[in-house]
Amino acid sequence: MNNSSYETVIGLEVHAQLLTETKIFCSCKPEYGADPNTRICPVCMGLPGALPVLNRESVTMAIMMGLALRCDIAAVSEFSRKNYFYPDCPKNYQISMYDKPLCKNGFVEIETDNGPRNIRIERIHLEDDAGKMSHETGKDSLVDFNRCGVPLIEIVSRPDIRTGLEAVKYLVRVQQILRYLGICDGNLEEGSMRCDVNISLRPAGSTELGTKTEIKNLNSFKAIEKGVEFEVERQRRVLEEGGSIEQVTNLWDADSGRLVMMRSKEEANDYRYFPEPDLLPLEVDGEWIDGVRDMIPELPLEKERRFREEYMLSNYDSGVLCAEKGIADYFEIVAESTGLAKKSANWVMREIMRALKNLGCAIETFPVEPEKLAGLIALVEDGIISGSAGQDVFAEMIKSGADPKEVVKKLGLEQISDSSELENMVDSIIAAHPEEGERYREGKKKLLGFFVGQVMRESRGKANPELARNILIKKLGS
Amino acid sequence: MLSDDEIKHIEKLARIRLDNDAREKFKGQLSDIIEFVRTLQKVDTTGFESEARKRSFKPFLREGRAGGELERDKVLEQAPDTKNGFFKVPPVIDKD
Known part of the structure; x- marks a missing residue:
């Protein structure tokens, strides 16, 4: 994408499912993978007479993300109805925020080849999710309403992104922050984090936006990068041949690696937004916001900076260690108790990460506690066992979870230093x-x-x- | 007066189909309603705050305690067609 005659303009919409105890407007418990249609009630089914009542926890989580992305939190926000007919939506409207969103004007910092850059956030708002359809080609479609009413936040970026790679960097950051906050598990494949991309091209130097197209259904970082590149190339060819871009929505088909047109502008929706009459405006006072601010942990970017300064780690090392909060916490315990930051970082980034991958487990359930790994590193550093014996001890510790000193004794691995x-x-x-x-x-x-x-x-x-x-x-x- | 195209668009949005007589009838009625609102809009309301959603009391928020799900058999009883615990609908490809 190094053609100088056009500039690529990308804006992203991220939908993140919030990990609340109950749905956004009713007391059903969201549960991924539950038997179809077993997590539904009159409210999320939109049965006549049922009334929505807003879940406080979902607002708290949305405010959390707003604060983490440096947004202004609105003292008063409002839900609206977005009307459409589709079998995944039994109410025939989605309850969303339209002209009065909860959070506005934030930013996400990403690393680019030209140094750090802020991608501005236009808004973050709350809304309810729709049900899930499964389509059998040529046959009837099946609907599971369990997902109806699961709380979502929609995070809308400004059109500040220039390449597919930048889009991925932005999304990785957003995913990390959601996970650090513990408000969304950020799983693209399972759809707990979903992403729509808006793309347009404009002559380099121009400040006006060109006609944009939208890509939906991008369920992996790879698909996002490829989908964006594919669409940018397509638009460039059309423009270079003197044509004009039609406003369309495309679906990414991961199997064929192609875009499939979903609808054109003529079929564009007319959602007839109007204020949701069943819900009062949402008021958020300073006390609530302060309380939420206290719940926010150190975020990945700050943590990376601290790791560089406190432990003298490289950009690369601190980035890898901070990608997951659990790994970063694990590393810190090891580094604190050994007093050897770089050695601890190497162990965590190589042996621990390899073992996690092989075992397919998360750091939280990893059998070797950080204190025990620190003990092992000390044994190697003090020359009690050799480096290669250290590997054997580690393998044994993964199996039994035992203390490194015991393993050394059991395997008879003490170095002869007498x-x-x-x-x-x-x-x-x-x-x-x-x-x-x-x-x-x-x-x-x-x-x-x-x-x-x-x-x-x-x-x-x-x-x-x-x-x-x-x-x-x-x-x-x- | 609403145009024929506008009436057809409204039919589409409401998922209903009108015959020509009904279309003419509703075209008149809907145009009257719009005219009525247009008249209201002529009133000068500068300096007045909207009372459509006046905040006279704090909204009640729900604390998260799970429960209240319906039994699936009861839910599916209402559906015209089902399959393996799913609602069954005619094939759809285009997502609105």
Whole structure:
């Protein structure tokens, strides 16, 4: 995307399902994967006479995200009805916020090749989710209403994003923040975090926006990057051939890696928004906002900065460690108790992350507690066991969750660092290899490696190699 | 007066189909309603705050305690057609 004649303009809409105890307007319990149509009631089914009552927890979570993205929180916001007919929506309208959203004017900082940049946030508002349809080609469609009324926040960015890669960086940040706050599990594949992308091109240097198209159904970061690139290329070709862009909505088809047109402007919706008469305006006072502010943990960007300063870690290391709050917390305990930040970072980024991947488990349920890993690192650093023995001990700790010292004892892995024991061993090895000793003294110094190898073999890998080397040099003479 | 296209658009939005007689009848009635509102809009309301949603009391908010789900069999009883616990509807591809 290095063509200089056009600039790409991208805006993103992210829908995030909030991890509330109950749905947004009723007491049904949201549960992903529950049996179809078992988490529904008259309110979320839109049965006549049923009235919505707003869930306080969902507002608290939305305010949390608003504050985390540096938004202004509106003292009064308002729900509206967005009217449409589709089988996934039994009320025939979605309850959303239209002209009076809860949060406005924030930003998300992303790293680009030209340094950090703020992607502005236009608004964050609350709304209810629709049901889930499954389509069998050529056959009837099946509807599960369990998802109806699950609270969503919609996070709308300003058109500040320029490439597919930037879009992904922005989304990764948003996902991290949602997870740090513990308000959404951010799972794109399961749809707890969903993303729509608006794309337009304009002549470089122009400040006017071109006609935009929308892509829906992007359910992985890879799909988002590819989908954006695909659409940007398509628009560029149309414009370069002198054509004009038609305002359309496309669906990303992950199987074929293509965009499928969903509707054109002529079929664009007429949602007839009007204030939701069943709900009073939502009032949020300063006390509520202050209370929410106190609930916000250190966010990934601040944590990364602190890791760089406090532990002298690189941008890369602090980025990897802070991607997940649980990993960052784990690392900090290890680093604090060993006092060795870089060594601890390496262990967490290599061994721990590899083990998590192999086990398919989360850091929270990982069998080796951070204090125990710190113990293991200390054993290696103090020369009690060798680096390779450390790997064996770690493997055993994953299996049994045992204390590293116990594992070392059980496997008999303590390094021999007692020089008298090693001296005896060296003496007998030199005596057993007089020829090699002679050649060594004649100048074939490379044979020292041979002798060290013999010591390691004799000690079954437990000799401290550094110490063995020194004793050998002394005993072999020159 | 509403145009024929506007009436057809409203039919589409409301998912109803009118025959020509009904269309003429509703065209008149709906136009009257719009005219009525237009008359109201002529009143000068500068300096008055909207009372449509006046905040006379604080809205009640619900604390999250789960419960109250309906039994699935009862829910599905109401549906014209079902399959394996799902509501069954005619095939749809286009998502509004």
